Amino acid sequence: MGIKVCMNSSCGATTTHEWKRGWPLGSGGYADLCFNCGSAFENMAYCDTFHLNESGWRECSMCSKRLHCGCIASKSLLELLDYGGVGCTGCTKTSQVHSKQNNGMPNGFGSSKINTASDVEITAVENRVLGNRVDEGKLDQLCALIEADESNLLSQRDGFDTNASLEQFRQEENMHSIVNVGTDFLNVTRSSIGSTKFAKPDIISTMLDMRDKHGSPSEPSLRMALGVPAGITSFVPPSGAVVERLEQGKSPSAFQQGQRSRPILPKPSKLGMSTALETNKVVPELRIARPPAEGRGKNQLLPRYWPRITDQELQQLSGDLNSNIVPLFEKVLSASDAGRIGRLVLPKACAEAYFPPISQSEGVPLRIQDVKGREWTFQFRFWPNNNSRMYVLEGVTPCIQSMQLRAGDTITFSRIDPGGKLVVGYRKATNNSLDTQDPQTSALPNGASPVDNSISADGDIGWNKSESHEGRINGDSLQQPVATSEKKRTRNIGHKSKRLLIHSEDALELRLTWEEAQDLLRPPPSVKPSIVTIEDHEFEEYDEPPVFGKRTIFTTQPSGGQEQWAQCDDCLKWRKLPIAVLLPPKWKCSDNVWDPTRCTCSVLEEMSSKDLDNLLRATKDFKKQRLLESHKPIQEYEPSGLDALASAAILGENVT
C-alpha cells in the first residue's frame, strides 16, 4: 500500500496525526480520512462541512433535515423512501418499525382480492397505503409526498386501472437472456476495464451475494429489483449509481413541504390520492443505472445507455454462466433497430468504447453465441456521417427475431468474466408504447385493449402488457407476425409521427406537472365565485379562468384572525402576508410591500425556527389526519378552512 491520502477530495492531506476511518468503499475497506475530515465524518457533518456547495441536497421528507443525496459520505445517513423522496435514517427507521408492526406486507401492498370495480378504488388504496390498519410510518412518508393531494381529480385516478396495476406487480415481466459475443479484441476492453468500481470483480461478487431468494433460475424476479429484503420499506442504491427517476420524480421540494394552497378546481375526495400512490409505487421497482465499466474511449457515455440491469438479473446471468457479468451499456431498440433491415445503430460512444476499433467502413465481423449454443455473426461497421461516424451492427435480424425483440425492448451489452467475452443480452419491455400507437401491431393475442394502462415491474408506466407474455413467449405466434408486419411497423412509425406521441411515461410526467400546476392555481382576482353543489360537494365556480400563484400557508391566530405565509424564493425565509394577497409564482422578500420591516432577505424571520417547524409539521400532521379520515366525505372547497384548522391547532398553542 502506498502513501495514505485523505480521501476528502477537497483536502487530500497526506499527513495527519491520526488517520480516521471514513465511509465504506465500494471496493471494500473504508475511506482514509485525515483527523479533521474523519472527525467531521464521525460527527455526521462531513457533507455539511465539505459539500455545502455541491448539488444533490434534499430534505428529509419527515423532519426536513438536509441530506446530501448521491454522496457516499452521506449514504448511511439517508434512505430513499418507498413513495419517493428521501428520509434520514432516524425517521425512516421509525416508519419502518411502524410498517412492520402494522402491516405484514412489505411496502404496504396488500394482497386482498378485489372483487368489483368499486372495490378496487378503496381496497387498493387501503392495501397499498394504509394497510388493514393505519400505518403511520407510511403516512409520514405519504404526507411528505402527497402535498397536493387535494388537487387530484377523480378523473385522473380513473386513468389508472388499479386492478391491472396490482396484477402487474405480481407478474414477472422481464426476461433476460444472454448472448455471448465472440470477440478477438478482448484484451482491449479487458485492459481498459476495471478502474471503476462497478467493473471490479469484487463488486460483482458482492452483488452476487445479494441473490434474490425469491427468484427462480428460469424466472428472475424483479419484484424487488434492488434486492431489498422483504419488509424493508426503503433502500439505498449502490453508491455511485443513478437511481432512475429519483431526480425526475415529483418528490416535494423543501418549499412544497408543509404548504397548501386553496383549491379552486373540483377535486376528488380522499380517494384521489391513489393517483399519487400509483405513481409513487413504482419506486421499489427502480432500476439502477450503473455507470458502465470504463471503456477505451474517453467519451462519457450518456446515462441513457448506462446498463440498468438489476442485481437480480445480474445474479441470474452470472449464475447461468457461472461467471461474473460486467454490464457495459444498453440501448432501447428503435423501430429501425428492430426492423427487418437488420441494422442496429450503436451509440457512438459505446461502440468506440467497447467494440473493436475499426478504421474501414466495412468494419469487422463479430461472432455471437448465446447460452443455447446458437451462434450469430454481426458485422460491426460504421458509416461516414457528416464529419463523424455512425456505428451499426448489421445482420442482427435473425438474432433479434430469435430473441423476439421488438422496438422498445432493450438490448444490453456486457462483458463476461472470467474470459472477458463481450455479452449481449436483452430485456423486454413490458409495455410497448410504439405498438400501442400503431393499430397494425396493437392487436393483442388475447384481444385485450391496449388502452388498459398499467405499471410494469421495472418501473415504467405503460400499457397493457399482456402481449409481452402471451404474444411474445409464444414463438409460433410471434415469428410470423414479426416478419410480416415489420415493414408496416417501420413504415407506420416514422420518427416524425413518433415525436407527436406522448409516451405513457411522458403522460404521467405531464399529469404530475398538471397536478402541481393545479396546486398553484388561485382564484381569479376580483371575481366572486358562485357556489354550486354537485353530489353534496360544494364547488366554487368562477367565470374567469384561474391564475397561477405562489404556494402559501394559511394560519389562524388564537384570536381567530387569519394570516397567510409565503416563502421567499431567494432566502427561503417565511414572511407574513395579509390573508387576501395573491402572490405571483415567484416572490421574494423585496416584494413584501405589506411589511416594510421585512422586505429584505437580511431580516430575520418573524417566526422562530421552532414555530416554523411546528407549523410545517402541523400542516403535514393535518394532511396525515386527512388521510386517516380518508373514508369520510370532506367538503372540498371551503377555501382555506381546512388549512386554518390544521394550523390553528398548532399556532394556537405554540405561536402567539
Add this chain to the structure above:
DNA sequence: GTCTCGCATGGGA
C-alpha cells in the same frame, strides 16, 4: 416491383 446498401437529413440533446 422489391430489396439492399449507403449516405443524407433533420430533430433533439
Add this chain to the structure above:
DNA sequence: ATCCCATGCGAGA
C-alpha cells in the same frame, strides 16, 4: 453551434 442518431431515401442489384 455542434454532435448524435433515428429514419428517409435514392441508386443499384
